[in-house]
Amino acid sequence: MPYKNINPMLVAIDEAEKAGLRDEVPVGAAIYDHEHGHIVAKAGNNVRSLNDPTAHAEILVIREACKKIGQSRLAFFSLYVTLEPCPMCCQAISFARLPKLVFGAYDTKGGGVEHGPKIFSHPTSHHYLEILGGIEEQRCGELLTDFFNKKRQEGSSVKKNLNKS
Numbered sequence: 712m713p714y715k716n717i718n719p720m721l722v723a724i725d726e727a728e729k730a731g732l733r734d735e736v737p738v739g740a741a742i743y744d745h746e747h748g749h750i751v752a753k754a755g756n757n758v759r760s761l762n763d764p765t766a767h768a769e770i771l772v773i774r775e776a777c778k779k780i781g782q783s784r785l786a787f788f789s790l791y792v793t794l795e796p797c798p799m800c801c802q803a804i805s806f807a808r809l810p811k812l813v814f815g816a817y818d819t820k821g822g823g824v825e826h827g828p829k830i831f832s833h834p835t836s837h838h839y840l841e842i843l844g845g846i847e848e849q850r851c852g853e854l855l856t857d858f859f860n861k862k863r864q865e866g867s868s869v870k871k872n873l874n875k876s
């Protein structure tokens with residue numbers, strides 16, 4: 712069985728790094744089968760390459776896992792993701808009936824778990840799940856800050872070049 716007994720958050724981090732290399736915002740996710748100790752699916756953010764604003768790592772990994780197991784619910788698996796999911800992904804997580812969510816860095820601006828609409832603690836949310844935030848937080852967060860710092864530097868050098876011409 713591939714990826715057996717591997718830390719699912721490290722698989723998600725690996726996917727985030729790969730996304731960064733594709734010039735995507737570095738967020739990665741993995742779906743883990745606790746009972747059998749293996750990764751069911753893994754994916755990184757792919758919004759730019761697919762020209763799809765909904766192609767967040769969580770959505771892609773849920774789709775892949777559902778396809779693999781041939782079901783529309785993932786009631787026996789856990790989702791690991793490097794960044795606090797946005798409200799759209801929180802809804803997808805509840806539609807997939809995932810019983811456990813583990814995330815890395817907190818997202819004070821775009822997150823929907825501990826921030827913003829706090830989807831899972833909303834009275835209209837009928838899905839209860841176990842949530843663990845801040846796992847490998849520093850590493851997951853640094854991937855994002857490094858990415859955006861690099862973008863800013865590239866942006867300022869592009870501007871400098873424009874001023875020269």
Ligand SMILES: [Zn+2]
Binds near residue numbers: 767769796797799800
């Ligand atoms: Zn999302």
